[in-house]
Amino acid sequence: MKSILIATILSLSLNGYRMDTPANVSGKVYDQKTGATLYGVAISVVGTQVATATDAKGGYSLRADKGDYLLFEYIGYETKRVKVGKESVIDVRLVPREPSLDEVVVVGHGTQAEAKLTGGVADRGAPMTMRTYVHVGHIRQPMNTESYKGFAENKFHNPLDEALSTFAIDVDAASYSNFRRFINNGQLPPTDAVRIEEMINYFQYDLAGPSANEPVAIHTELATAPWNPKHHLLRIGLKAKSVPTDKLPPSNLVFLIDVSGSMMGANRLPLARAAMKLLIDQLRSNDRVAIVTYAGSAGVALESTPGNQKAKIKDAIDALRAGGSTAGGAGLQLAYRTARQHFIKGGNNRIILASDGDFNVGASSDGDMEQLIARERQNGVSLSVLGFGMGNLKDSKMELLADKGHGNYAYIDNITEARKAMVTEFGGTLFTVAKDVKVQVEFNPAKVQAYRLLGYENRLLEKEDFNNDEKLGGDMGVGHTVTALYEIVPVGVKGTYPGDVDPLKYQPVKERLFVGNSKEVATVKFRYKDAEGEKSRLQQVVVADRPQELANATADFRFASAVAELGMLLRNSDYKQQANYDQLIARAKGAKGEDDEGYRAEFIQLAESAKLLARSNELAVRDE
Numbered sequence: 001m002k003s004i005l006i007a008t009i010l011s012l013s014l015n016g017y018r019m020d021t022p023a024n025v026s027g028k029v030y031d032q033k034t035g036a037t038l039y040g041v042a043i044s045v046v047g048t049q050v051a052t053a054t055d056a057k058g059g060y061s062l063r064a065d066k067g068d069y070l071l072f073e074y075i076g077y078e079t080k081r082v083k084v085g086k087e088s089v090i091d092v093r094l095v096p097r098e099p100s101l102d103e104v105v106v107v108g109h110g111t112q113a114e115a116k117l118t119g120g121v122a123d124r125g126a127p128m129t130m131r132t133y134v135h136v137g138h139i140r141q142p143m144n145t146e147s148y149k150g151f152a153e154n155k156f157h158n159p160l161d162e163a164l165s166t167f168a169i170d171v172d173a174a175s176y177s178n179f180r181r182f183i184n185n186g187q188l189p190p191t192d193a194v195r196i197e198e199m200i201n202y203f204q205y206d207l208a209g210p211s212a213n214e215p216v217a218i219h220t221e222l223a224t225a226p227w228n229p230k231h232h233l234l235r236i237g238l239k240a241k242s243v244p245t246d247k248l249p250p251s252n253l254v255f256l257i258d259v260s261g262s263m264m265g266a267n268r269l270p271l272a273r274a275a276m277k278l279l280i281d282q283l284r285s286n287d288r289v290a291i292v293t294y295a296g297s298a299g300v301a302l303e304s305t306p307g308n309q310k311a312k313i314k315d316a317i318d319a320l321r322a323g324g325s326t327a328g329g330a331g332l333q334l335a336y337r338t339a340r341q342h343f344i345k346g347g348n349n350r351i352i353l354a355s356d357g358d359f360n361v362g363a364s365s366d367g368d369m370e371q372l373i374a375r376e377r378q379n380g381v382s383l384s385v386l387g388f389g390m391g392n393l394k395d396s397k398m399e400l401l402a403d404k405g406h407g408n409y410a411y412i413d414n415i416t417e418a419r420k421a422m423v424t425e426f427g428g429t430l431f432t433v434a435k436d437v438k439v440q441v442e443f444n445p446a447k448v449q450a451y452r453l454l455g456y457e458n459r460l461l462e463k464e465d466f467n468n469d470e471k472l473g474g475d476m477g478v479g480h481t482v483t484a485l486y487e488i489v490p491v492g493v494k495g496t497y498p499g500d501v502d503p504l505k506y507q508p509v510k511e512r513l514f515v516g517n518s519k520e521v522a523t524v525k526f527r528y529k530d531a532e533g534e535k536s537r538l539q540q541v542v543v544a545d546r547p548q549e550l551a552n553a554t555a556d557f558r559f560a561s562a563v564a565e566l567g568m569l570l571r572n573s574d575y576k577q578q579a580n581y582d583q584l585i586a587r588a589k590g591a592k593g594e595d596d597e598g599y600r601a602e603f604i605q606l607a608e609s610a611k612l613l614a615r616s617n618e619l620a621v622r623d624e
Contacts, residue, residue: 025089028054028060029058029072029092030058031093031094033095037185038054038077039187039391041058043062044070044071045064047068050062057185066086067083069083070090077095077096145391146392146393148193149395149399152457153574155498155499155575156451157451166439169439169474169476169484171474171476172195172408174198174387174398174410175411177202177410181390188614194571196454196567196571197454198455203603205556206556207556209241210240215241215433216239218526219239219541220234221237222521222546222548223547223552225488225561226565228577229550232487233485234488235485235561236439237483238526239480239481240478241479242427242478243478245426249347250284250286250347251288251344252342254304255290255352256332256352256355257293258331258354259322259324263322267388268388273320274418278422286306288304288305289302292335292338332369332372336351336379339351340379348382349382352384352385355386369404377404382405382407383401383406385398387411388411403472420599425477425479427479428478433477435533436473436527436528436536438466440524441524443488449492451488452575454485456484485560485561498575519544520544521545524542524543527539565584585604592604
């Protein structure tokens with residue numbers, strides 16, 4: 001870590017390096033263990049002022065002469081020194097190491113400060129990030145400081161011991177577009193970046209909408225589990241009602257845009273500007289928009305303006321420039337104050353935050369942000385979050401803000417995704433039709449030996465929370481669909497399943513008694529509140545013990561199961577069993593359907609790329 005400190009301070013003083021100097025050494029840097037390319041590796045020529053960092057695909061290039069030594073440094077890896085020979089292409093594999101938590105250098109805009117971290121163990125559930133920069137000419141380039149909150153996968157439960165499974169629905173889809181970004185950059189995503197429920201819910205499914213008096217309809221389907229034909233897979237689908245655009249309530253929107261230095265780069269502020277302008281094109285004369293920005297401090301870039309003054313709003317967006325530190329707390333407070341000043345009773349009052357999630361000045365801890373949003377949520381102002389950028393994305397913080405703000409979280413990796421969020425799914429992104437939606441499933445022990453919920457690990461609730469209207473659920477927007485999958489081990493299936501334990505020796509064996517209707521596998525209940533209501537309503541449906549063969553299941557069922565299977569493989573799940581890339585790709589191809597927007601076709605291509613990357617990583621590890 002001392003060597004990283006020295007190299008970082010050195011790199012910050014590199015004012016003599018000229019961007020137009022021709023590079024004659026290039027290559028890529030890989031993780032020696034996994035074979036994945038590494039973004040943000042600091043590379044310097046020893047004894048000179050020449051330095052650079054690897055790009056998103058692990059590539060680099062710089063000027064170096066024969067006999068020079070290149071120093072490769074990256075947090076969490078052993079430093080490597082390589083002598084330049086005759087070859088102009090030098091690929092390097094760095095060896096991972098256990099991180100030291102003694103000293104971390106935190107650097108900001110040409111100054112450095114030393115921060116002491118105490119304690120030798122980091123909590124897996126609490127993300128830890130560090131920020132280190134290198135200078136390439138006049139460009140201040142951050143190393144990879146992305147953070148994802150760790151979680152343990154849901155396990156199998158015996159309904160004799162735990163008959164109820166309760167969770168809040170989740171319409172976020174950030175994990176899928178983030179996964180796509182990694183694959184398109186030639187890398188597999190980090191394990192904790194893969195949230196299976198968000199990958200499944202990225203896609204729309206063909207479900208019948210609710211009756212005229214209900215905002216949400218519920219559907220179920222039961223078929224053979226693809227990765228274990230002895231098991232069953234239960235699909236629960238919710239469908240929110242559709243509302244024509246001209247019937248939607250007026251909107252009071254506040255764009256809260258991060259214009260700090262961390263938002264420099266084509267895939268950050270410029271993409272955020274483009275996304276916001278797509279949204280402006282959807283607004284009506286009775287909608288209003290204000291723009292609040294934050295960097296070293298917060299300010300109002302545009303007072304609340306009618307939605308039909310599109311040129312004025314777009315001019316204000318085009319004028320935004322990145323630079324400075326990140327006063328996220330002050331920005332949120334000003335955005336909420338602005339929203340309250342123009343509050344529309346019965347309307348859609350919402351802040352739309354566009355950021356990489358890097359709040360590092362002011363009220364910046366997750367706890368502070370959560371308390372601020374919880375207080376303001378009571379005033380009827382929702383918060384939706386759009387994540388941008390790579391190498392610095394604070395995924396865990398972005399998701400937290402959206403969950404606590406009665407909003408959704410999307411990761412925008414390209415203009416196509418911006419169009420999906422802002423145009424194609426405009427109503428679902430911004431207009432809530434049901435809030436605090438919760439699901440509770442009771443499994444029949446006469447039919448179910450064990451069950452497991454796929455995903456939703458950070459949305460789990462206690463069984464008592466289902467009937468408690470004070471406990472937050474998830475929100476559903478216009479036309480939204482939500483899917484949840486349960487893997488079921490039927491009674492009578494012999495053999496063990498992941499997580500199974502032997503019978504207890506000193507306690508009587510619990511009998512699987514037939515109580516009620518023995519032909520029922522489960523009862524699915526869900527609660528929701530109307531968009532303006534405070535008291536929840538209940539619906540429920542029974543799941544009959546009539547599983548279909550997988551080939552006879554609906555196309556949506558087969559496609560959703562393929563997405564879930566890919567998620568388990570990307571996580572290297574303990575519960576993947578017989579999952580494999582070939583079968584999920586074939587099943588997705590057979591279930592693509594009409595696919596007018598091409599999202600399912602894109603998924604198939606990404607799954608095929610993930611298969612190749614996984615195979616490449618396996619071979620790289622095997623060759624070492």
